[in-house]
Amino acid sequence: MNTKQNGNLLTFSSGSKTLYVEWISRGVVRVFHSLSHHSRILDTSSFEPTSFTVKEDPEGMRLTGGLLSLVVGDDLLISVSSSSKTLLEEIRDEEDEKEEEDLSILAKEGHSSLAKEEKGLIHRFALMSNEHFYGLGDHTGPLDLKGYRKDCWNTDDPSAQVDTFHSLYKSFPFFIMRLGEDYLGLYVDNTFKTSFDFGSDDKSFSFSAKEGPDDFYLFYGPTLKELLASFAKAAGRMPLPPRWSLGYGQCRWSYMNEAEVEGVISGYKKASIPLTTLYLDIDYMDGYRVFTVNEERFPHFKTYLSSLHERGYKLITIIDPGVKVDPGYAVYDEGMKHDYFATLGGKTYVNEVWPGQSVYPSFNEKEVRDWWGSLVASLSSNGVDAIWCDMNEPASFKGPLSDNVKFGEEEHKEIHNVYGHYMAMATYEGLQKSSPKRPFVITRACFTGSEKYASGWTGDNQSIYDHLRLSIPQQLSLGLSGFPFVGTDIGGFGGDTTSELLSRWIEVGAFSPLFRNHSALGTKRQEPYLFDEDTVSTYRKWVNFRYRLTPYMYDLFFIHSRNGLPPLRPLFMEFPDDEDLANLNTEFMLGASLLVAPALFPGQRKGLLSLPRGRWINFFDLSESKNGGSYPVDVPLSACPVYVRAGSIIPTYEEGYTNIDKTPDTLCLTLYPGEGVYLHYQDEGDGYGYAKGEYNLYEFTNHDGVLSYRLIHEGYPRYKKILATSLTGSTTLLP
Ligand code: GLC
Numbered sequence: 001m002n003t004k005q006n007g008n009l010l011t012f013s014s015g016s017k018t019l020y021v022e023w024i025s026r027g028v029v030r031v032f033h034s035l036s037h038h039s040r041i042l043d044t045s046s047f048e049p050t051s052f053t054v055k056e057d058p059e060g061m062r063l064t065g066g067l068l069s070l071v072v073g074d075d076l077l078i079s080v081s082s083s084s085k086t087l088l089e090e091i092r093d094e095e096d097e098k099e100e101e102d103l104s105i106l107a108k109e110g111h112s113s114l115a116k117e118e119k120g121l122i123h124r125f126a127l128m129s130n131e132h133f134y135g136l137g138d139h140t141g142p143l144d145l146k147g148y149r150k151d152c153w154n155t156d157d158p159s160a161q162v163d164t165f166h167s168l169y170k171s172f173p174f175f176i177m178r179l180g181e182d183y184l185g186l187y188v189d190n191t192f193k194t195s196f197d198f199g200s201d202d203k204s205f206s207f208s209a210k211e212g213p214d215d216f217y218l219f220y221g222p223t224l225k226e227l228l229a230s231f232a233k234a235a236g237r238m239p240l241p242p243r244w245s246l247g248y249g250q251c252r253w254s255y256m257n258e259a260e261v262e263g264v265i266s267g268y269k270k271a272s273i274p275l276t277t278l279y280l281d282i283d284y285m286d287g288y289r290v291f292t293v294n295e296e297r298f299p300h301f302k303t304y305l306s307s308l309h310e311r312g313y314k315l316i317t318i319i320d321p322g323v324k325v326d327p328g329y330a331v332y333d334e335g336m337k338h339d340y341f342a343t344l345g346g347k348t349y350v351n352e353v354w355p356g357q358s359v360y361p362s363f364n365e366k367e368v369r370d371w372w373g374s375l376v377a378s379l380s381s382n383g384v385d386a387i388w389c390d391m392n393e394p395a396s397f398k399g400p401l402s403d404n405v406k407f408g409e410e411e412h413k414e415i416h417n418v419y420g421h422y423m424a425m426a427t428y429e430g431l432q433k434s435s436p437k438r439p440f441v442i443t444r445a446c447f448t449g450s451e452k453y454a455s456g457w458t459g460d461n462q463s464i465y466d467h468l469r470l471s472i473p474q475q476l477s478l479g480l481s482g483f484p485f486v487g488t489d490i491g492g493f494g495g496d497t498t499s500e501l502l503s504r505w506i507e508v509g510a511f512s513p514l515f516r517n518h519s520a521l522g523t524k525r526q527e528p529y530l531f532d533e534d535t536v537s538t539y540r541k542w543v544n545f546r547y548r549l550t551p552y553m554y555d556l557f558f559i560h561s562r563n564g565l566p567p568l569r570p571l572f573m574e575f576p577d578d579e580d581l582a583n584l585n586t587e588f589m590l591g592a593s594l595l596v597a598p599a600l601f602p603g604q605r606k607g608l609l610s611l612p613r614g615r616w617i618n619f620f621d622l623s624e625s626k627n628g629g630s631y632p633v634d635v636p637l638s639a640c641p642v643y644v645r646a647g648s649i650i651p652t653y654e655e656g657y658t659n660i661d662k663t664p665d666t667l668c669l670t671l672y673p674g675e676g677v678y679l680h681y682q683d684e685g686d687g688y689g690y691a692k693g694e695y696n697l698y699e700f701t702n703h704d705g706v707l708s709y710r711l712i713h714e715g716y717p718r719y720k721k722i723l724a725t726s727l728t729g730s731t732t733l734l735p
Contacts, residue, residue, distance in 0.1 A: 001074045003061050008049055010063065012072045019076045026050040026066025027220035027230060031078060032189075033121075037213040039189050040418065041449040042234040044217075067220050080184070082222060087177070087184045089126045091204060096122050122208035123216070131179050132582045133198040133205070134570075135481045137172035138458050138474040140165045143570055144583035145175065145198040153193040154393035154417050154445045158494070160462050161470065169393055169445045169459045171417040172481035173207075174235075176227065181576060183227045185219035187235075187448065191417045211413065224573050225565060228482070232564020235482050236452035240561050242438040243685030244314055245386065245455070245485075246553050247276025247660040248543050250527060251518035254283035257297040258304055264527060265313070271529035273540045274547055274658035277314045279388065279518070284317060288355035289324045291331050291375045293382075305383030312659055314385040316442070319376075321392050321423055322358030325350055331375065335361060340368045342407045349405045351396040360394055362407035363422035364415050372423070373430025380431055386440035387427050389454070392420035393445040420445025421453075428453035437686050442514065448482060455485030455514050463492025463523070468505050469600045473585045475512060479566025484557070486568065487514025496524035499535040500602060500637060507640035508598045510542040511590050513553065513567055538638040547658050551651040551667065551680065556591050558681035567591060574645075575612035584610065593648035594619065599635040607635040615646035617672045622727050625673065647674025649702045661685060665720040671702045673727055678702070683716050707733065 004011040008023040022030040025047035052065020060073035077090040133145040141163040152171035173188040192212030199205045221227035268275040286292040341359040342349045403413035424443040431439035441454040461467040471488040478486045490509035491497040519526040528539035556567035569589040571581040587597045613628035619642035683695035697713040705726030718735040
């Protein structure tokens with residue numbers, strides 16, 4: 001093996017093969033095969049370089065620097081270790097060898113192009129013992145992917161999602177391997193279809209792709225939080241969203257006209273359930289033509305939007321990428337004139353989506369994104385508050401797009417997985433250019449890095465308990481993949497919900513950043529006010545609870561914008577030493593302090609609460625506390641156990657806070673017994689004043705129920721009143 005070093009880039013050659021290693025930073029290393037490949041997604045230019053040594057070793061060349069050591073063997077297989085243990089040991093499997101041999105025979109026989117095309121890439125690693133695998137976006141199955149095979153290939157499949165599904169709407173080719181206390185992230189920098197096998201043979205795990213660059217990045221913690229922060233630094237973080245986006249929203253496929261929207265508003269009013277956002281699904285458009293409004297259904301769209309705003313509501317409209325083939329329709333004509341749509345064999349490519357025959361904008365091209373952005377601006381100038389991007393896998397009713405459909409100069413097989421990503425980017429940038437407010441975009445399909453532009457929901461779930469349960473690992477896995485602003489269709493999208501299922505779903509959904517009830521055409525109506533009084537009262541309780549929790553949730557997005565940590569966290573993120581939590585799929589943490597243990601089964605009235613070590617206090621009853629352990633708990637239909645870590649400070653707004661556009665004058669703080677420090681962020685909730693320093697950052701300290709605080713940053717009018725409550729009662733502090 002030949003080794004060359006040029007700064008932090010090492011070149012290893014053996015026979016006809018070459019491997020490159022870029023030593024990026026103390027815990028970040030890139031392993032790749034082509035110098036001409038540059039990541040579309042990751043940017044590691046701001047990482048601090050670290051010194052490292054290169055030495056010959058009995059096993060090959062050993063690179064050691066920062067937190068990692070990597071050996072490249074004569075066969076160009078790698079092994080990676082931390083200071084305490086081997087983390088990765090690359091192997092070649094007999095089957096993989098055979099495939100290579102077969103292909104080299106093909107090459108010898110003159111089928112070299114075939115051999116090249118089919119060869120693809122595979123990296124296989126030995127399973128040590130006790131690994132856990134996390135991440136990979138909102139896959140089906142449990143949090144821990146060990147034993148499962150999954151693909152990254154954005155897929156719109158309307159059948160009920162089950163564990164054996166290999167792919168869903170989103171692709172996050174990033175997984176985290178946990179080995180004891182060590183966490184190693186691996187990002188496969190390939191937008192073509194990638195496949196992951198997390199040890200289905202109980203001997204090895206692997207990732208592979210038929211095509212695309214052979215290029216991957218290692219991110220080492222050592223802790224999970226450090227790993228996620230480092231990955232987010234490369235992949236991007238979500239900028240602070242508008243605070244109103246944390247409010248509650250009602251959606252349905254579809255509210256057909258103003259009167260129906262008004263019906264929803266009055267239904268919520270009568271039931272005294274707070275509501276911030278209304279959604280318009282595809283039927284607000286004229287014949288599903290994107291960027292049009294059906295004038296019969298919404299004759300005074302702009303005026304109507306102003307009237308919604310005057311009453312404190314926000315409106316989100318759906319947009320789909322498929323542009324109706326319809327000469328005379330401006331969006332189609334303009335796109336055709338400028339060659340903005342995908343082509344096949346030199347002709348505009350046509351498939352079918354909601355509008356019938358449709359064409360697909362090439363969002364991967366900047367010019368097309370700018371054009372799309374200007375169309376988005378037309379919606380926002382009418383007063384639309386945020387955009388919901390759907391069907392952007394891209395969906396296609398007349399069979400899948402063939403690999404060689406071209407988006408500009410690039411082929412579908414390479415663009416498919418990032419199609420939704422680029423659509424979200426175009427939409428976000430369009431909103432950003434057209435309004436001084438913070439853009440808010442929701443997307444169904446996306447890729448690693450889309451968090452810079454969009455939030456997302458888990459797509460078309462069903463009104464079944466399985467999907468209520470699945471919503472927990474799905475949302476946690478998205479967070480572990482770097483995507484923080486997530487939610488599920490509360491009540492379930494497909495099928496008819498029941499009052500009990502809806503009650504249980506609101507108890508889980510109240511903790512999701514994207515807080516939306518949505519259901520499909522033809523299913524039973526799912527607005528909570530249409531249900532019996534017990535259901536209405538449970539629903540009201542949890543929506544109110546969520547509005548009170550707004551400052552805590554908003555703080556979590558402030559934290560995310562700084563360090564990339566997700567608001568929804570698996571318990572093992574906060575309690576990494578407890579092996580029993582490694583695949584807990586029924587509880588989750590909101591931030592570092594709140595543990596949520598919902599009831600997830602029909603008829604369930606008793607639950608098992610698992611509390612990690614330490615002391616925990618009932619969120620709803622400061623005087624009730626428990627030590628770590630497992631406890632039977634009562635879960636009447638209206639209840640969801642929420643426990644708070646001792647010493648925490650939880651900020652809330654006063655009972656009745658529903659106007660989420662407004663930063664209230666009073667902040668309430670509950671001081672749970674114990675010692676702790678909490679950072680609280682306050683700003684106007686929208687716009688970019690914060691970038692000019694117009695915000696406050698408070699550091700609150702809990703001395704076993706006694707509060708002290710200081711302002712770390714002051715740039716916004718302070719609260720008029722801070723109300724601190726502890727076991728000993730309430731005290732008011734004037735800042
Ligand atoms: C897709 C979306 C769903 C939407 C429907 C109609 O199925 O996932 O949320 O309601 O299309 O637009």
